[in-house]
Amino acid sequence: MSTSSHRRSLAALLAATLFSLGVCAADAAEDAVVIPPPAIDEEASSATETAIFAGGCFWGVQGVFQHVKGVESAVSGYAGGDAKTAQYETVSTGSTGHAESVQVKFDPKQVSYGKLLQIFFSVAHNPTQLNFQGPDQGTQYRSAVFVADPQQRKVAESYISQLDKAHVFPQPIVTKVSETTGFYPAEAYHQDFLTLNPTYPYIVYNDMPKIENLKSLFPADYRGKPVLVLKAKG
Secondary structure, three states: OOHHHHHHHHHHHHHHHHHHOOOOHHHHOOOOOOOOOOOOOOOOOOOOEEEEEEEOOHHHHHHHHHOEOOEEEEEEEEEOOOHHHOOHHHHOOOOOOOEEEEEEEEOOOOOOHHHHHHHHHHHHOOOOOOOEEOOEEOHHHOEEEEEOOHHHHHHHHHHHHHHHHHOOOOOOOOOEEEEOOOEEEOOHHHOOHHHHOOOOHHHHHHHHHHHHHHHHHOOOOEOOOOOOHHHHHO
16 A cells, blocks of 8 residues: 555545534634635636646545536546656655646636635635645645746736735745646546545545535635536546
């Protein structure tokens, strides 16, 4: 078992223990943070756009974006490293440069890039944790935004600066903004993991609260039926 898989198994065991003690997932998972929308955003276009976000285990990040209106697909995968090392067991060593990431294709007429960033920083992960998220540790779990063009970079960097100046988080944001050098879809068993395994303890403990927070904090952007990878491919 890889170190990454071992940590997730330990997280699942912890969740089961908490359930037996009567501690619910909402009490154990990190709370979402209410943050303002970006002051600078992209202008809406008619073409489908692509954004890539890394915020810890891709199961939960994918699940969040699959429930956002205007998202046409959200695929778990790897970004930041080379194609030859884009396999789960290799990425889990933390030595490849890859981060577990989610590639989001979206309709900018329905949801803007800035709105996706707001959801990412608010409910999808904690952007103040350096090289870890919850029980998962290593550079493969870092917080990162991989930008497709100068406009995305401008919006992302401006928003991080805006949030830091407003002190909406107790610590500075550590999210790194980088150019997209490639995205490599993860193995099939990682895709749609949250939807297919809603009672898996790791998901219940770490990720289902994110979906509830999305629904609560972004009701106008939430959709109950997620857009799944298999459906997107079909």
